Structure formats: structure tokens, C-alpha cells
Amino acid sequence: TALAMFGLGLWDDIVPLGARKKLFGQILIALAAFAFGLKIESFKNPMTGYIYFFDPWFSVVATVFWFVAMTNLINLIDGIDGLAGGISLMLMCLLAYVAFSVHPFLCGVAVTMAGALCGFLRFNFPPARIHLGDGGAYFIGFLIGALALQNSNKGAVAAALIAPVFALALPILDVTFSIVRRGFKGLPIFRPDRRHIHHRLLQAGLSRRRAVLVLYGVSSMFLLIAFAAFVSDGRLTPVLFGCVFLILLIAIPSFGMIKNWLTIGTALGNSLDGRKEIQYALLVRNWLQMEADRSGSIDELWSDFTFMARKLGFRKVALRFGDRNCVWESQRLIGLIKEHEAHHSLQIDKHTVTLELSAPRDTMDENKFQLLSELAAETWLNAARRWFQRANAAFALPAPPRPEPEPVPGPSFAASASQ
Structure with a gap:
């Protein structure tokens, strides 16, 4: 035995x-x-x-x-x-x-x-x-x-x-x-x-x-x-x-x-208060795993991951491999200085890439950030491995996303009333 x-x-x-x-x-x-x-x-x-x-x-x-x-x-x-x-x-x-x-x-x-x-x-x-x-x-x-x-x-x-x-x-x-x-x-x-x-x-x-x-x-x-x-x-x-x-x-x-x-x-008490948010993160993680079976390209999967990162409260996500980078940032939060930062080394198809995540300190405490960043890193690692295995494609970084357009302020109510 x-x-x-x-x-x-x-x-x-x-x-x-x-x-x-x-x-x-x-x-x-x-x-x-x-x-x-x-x-x-x-x-x-x-x-x-x-x-x-x-x-x-x-x-x-x-x-x-x-x-x-x-x-x-x-x-x-x-x-x-x-x-x-x-x-x-x-x-x-x-x-x-x-x-x-x-x-x-x-x-x-x-x-x-x-x-x-x-x-x-x-x-x-x-x-x-x-x-x-x-x-x-x-x-x-x-x-x-x-x-x-x-x-x-x-x-x-x-x-x-x-x-x-x-x-x-x-x-x-x-x-x-x-x-x-x-x-x-x-x-x-x-x-x-x-x-x-x-x-x-x-x-x-x-x-x-x-x-x-x-x-x-x-x-x-x-x-x-x-x-x-x-x-x-x-x-x-x-x-x-x-x-x-x-x-x-x-x-x-x-x-x-x-x-x-x-x-x-x-x-x-703090752990019990954060249970709903952790459960939400686990649900989003499961969603991304299913998207890995449906995405037509690694770029599409990366876009889904950045959507997940935005939902979890991250300001910036960067994927680095050698001298190549793929960076996503939330435009509306640029300018904040005090942030949490996490760096995760991931092994994908015999290649080591670094996933960097950051979030504002005034919206997320350190323990919560560390846990969510670990869940996010695990999610991307499993989803990327799953996509490359399904697509039988050679390893490559996603293409950098196009910058989001700056929001254009609409006419004020007072201006509309005067007209």
C-alpha cells in the first residue's frame, strides 16, 4: 500500500x-x-x-x-x-x-x-x-x-x-x-x-x-x-x-x-467582511477560464482579463517578457501617486513572464490587494495556458491595447436652459 x-x-x-x-x-x-x-x-x-x-x-x-x-x-x-x-x-x-x-x-x-x-x-x-x-x-x-x-x-x-x-x-x-x-x-x-x-x-x-x-x-x-x-x-x-x-x-x-x-x-471580522468580494473574484475567475475556450486570439483573452482587472479595482496591469511589454491602464485614475504594487513571475509554455498589478491605496487596503493580485495572477496563468494549449499556438505576448478615448464633457444643464 x-x-x-x-x-x-x-x-x-x-x-x-x-x-x-x-x-x-x-x-x-x-x-x-x-x-x-x-x-x-x-x-x-x-x-x-x-x-x-x-x-x-x-x-x-x-x-x-x-x-x-x-x-x-x-x-x-x-x-x-x-x-x-x-x-x-x-x-x-x-x-x-x-x-x-x-x-x-x-x-x-x-x-x-x-x-x-x-x-x-x-x-x-x-x-x-x-x-x-x-x-x-x-x-x-x-x-x-x-x-x-x-x-x-x-x-x-x-x-x-x-x-x-x-x-x-x-x-x-x-x-x-x-x-x-x-x-x-x-x-x-x-x-x-x-x-x-x-x-x-x-x-x-x-x-x-x-x-x-x-x-x-x-x-x-x-x-x-x-x-x-x-x-x-x-x-x-x-x-x-x-x-x-x-x-x-x-x-x-x-x-x-x-x-x-x-x-x-x-x-x-475583516476577513468575514471581505468574503463577498473574494467570492465575486472567484466567479470572475471561472468566467475567464470559460472565455479561454471561446477567445479567438490571445489579444481577445487579454482584453477580457483587463476587463476583469477593472472590475476588481486594479488601476494598471502590465505583462512583461524581456524587452517587450503589454500595458493596460485605467484612464480615469491616472495621476494617483500612492499605490499598492505586486509582481508575479509566471511560467507559460516554458517562458517566464512577469505580471505587474497596481491599485490605489485609498480604495483598497494592503491585505485585500495582495489577495486579489494573487487571484488575478493565478487566473491569467491558468487562462493563458489553457488558450495556448487549445489553440496549439506558439507563445506570444498580447498586442498592447489601444488607449481609451478621454471622456468629453457634455453641455451643462444651465447652458441648455439658456439656449
Whole structure:
């Protein structure tokens, strides 16, 4: 089943699959693992020693959720070189320790994977020469879930499942915040963005090496907590959860995820207020994707995109490729000085183009502008790729639009009355 999960990820690396197809495939593989005997059937309360036996249907749901969650957690932290491999290495060391006195074979598997990851990190640490890809991330994530589940079935029921959860506290936190953030803003929860923890560290000015090392340090603290959970057989779980909570209180503002805990209510309120506008932007995005199938030329598609930009409140949109430019500006707003600006590098048909967007600061706040500019860039990228693929045409920039005529003032009411 781990090889099947690797095959699914490799397929996605070669021919990109949609989020729903990947999730459906992961669920099928998790069900196959359940059929082969990898299942969560009971849970031992570490405080009382009482064992809870699950209903068969609940056992299926819990097992599938466990495998799908572990698989995707490793894949989601693979956004920066060296991070997924380093955290996976820490987890393999933990699982080898857990299995040492319980199951020598599982210990050997974990040690072997730890050695393989050490060799992989030699070439994956920034600047990376090789990458995990979805295939490698899926395989490692699924294997971590399987080893933890096998160890739990061999005796350490609570600790073997709780310890990896503590060790993965950083990606769990990152994913939770991403889902909550997208939900409040009205965005699809599977939509990728550049607001994960590692992206924020890079935006704060850290190099890729330093960002990875910072995240290694935080993950190491969580790993020590995971070891404590196993050594205590889960009895220290409430205390350890308190330690994790204190670390998060300090780490979250440091990573820029929340600037001030006192302003979190205001931030959520602003997100809810902007939901209608974001939903409108998503509808316009879908419209442009359909126009990519109907447009007779790339110029026509660019004209539709500038119409979308005007509707979303942008003053200027520019597409640059080498020394060639295609610029659209809204005539009625020329002259404003204070503006937001965003630059997005887009890969279209093996060519890198830069999309620049700007909007007046007095009509759009910075957070709203950044989000809308990202949606606009994604929209043009997908629409242009779709048009070039459908038309089977060579890459070319759209022709610059003709300048719009200046509005001519009509006769005043007073002049008409005097006549």
C-alpha cells in the first residue's frame, strides 16, 4: 500500500491531478491498508488505563483519516527544500526508538529509512539538487502512519499514536491555520498560497538555509515532547499539551501568522467582511477560464482579463517578457501617486513572464490587494495556458491595447436652459 501511495504521487508529478482525484485515490489506498489489517480498533486511556474499543465503522473512518492526514502533512511541508526530509528524519528516529523493544523488524525499517533520508538530505538541503516530489512525500507520510499504527498494535497503544502527533505539531499548526484562514476569507480550502510558515520566514528576509534551520529548531522541541509522551506512556499528555500551547503562544506571533493576539477578533471580522468580494473574484475567475475556450486570439483573452482587472479595482496591469511589454491602464485614475504594487513571475509554455498589478491605496487596503493580485495572477496563468494549449499556438505576448478615448464633457444643464 505504501508503494501504491508512491505511485499515486508519482502520477501527480508526471500528469498533475486535481485535489479531489488525489484525495479519492488516497482514501482508496487507506481502505486497502485497512483491509490488510492496518487499522485503529481501540485506544488506551493513558490516565486511567481503560481501553476503548471502537465500532467497526468508526474504526474505518479513524484509520482512513489517520493515513490521509499523515500522507498530506508531509507533502504540505515540502514547500521549501530540506524541510520535509528533515522532519521525516526526526520522525523515523522517534519511530525506531518506539519500536526498539516492541518490534525489531519495524525498528529496522525505521532505521533504514532514517539512513536513506540522511543521504537524501545531503542533496536536498538548500540549494537542492534533488527533490521529494509528491511521490516521495506521499510514500514517507504513509510509511510514518503505517509504522506508528503497527507499533500501537504491538502494545504501546496510546503513546505510539500520540508521539507522532506531537512531533508533527508544526505542520499540523500550519495546516490548521491555513484551513481556518481560507475558510474565513471564502477561499477554497485546497487552494495553495504563499502564507505558510516557511513562506513567512522567507518574506521576513531569511535565506532558505536559515529558514529551514529555524524550523528544524522548533521541530526539535516538539520531537523532545514526543519522546516524553512515549517514555511516560502518555501519562504526561495533559502537561505536554500545555507545553505545546506555550510554545505556540510565543512562536505564532514570531512567524508573523498573527501580529497581536489582541487583534485576532478584528482580523477575523475583516476577513468575514471581505468574503463577498473574494467570492465575486472567484466567479470572475471561472468566467475567464470559460472565455479561454471561446477567445479567438490571445489579444481577445487579454482584453477580457483587463476587463476583469477593472472590475476588481486594479488601476494598471502590465505583462512583461524581456524587452517587450503589454500595458493596460485605467484612464480615469491616472495621476494617483500612492499605490499598492505586486509582481508575479509566471511560467507559460516554458517562458517566464512577469505580471505587474497596481491599485490605489485609498480604495483598497494592503491585505485585500495582495489577495486579489494573487487571484488575478493565478487566473491569467491558468487562462493563458489553457488558450495556448487549445489553440496549439506558439507563445506570444498580447498586442498592447489601444488607449481609451478621454471622456468629453457634455453641455451643462444651465447652458441648455439658456439656449
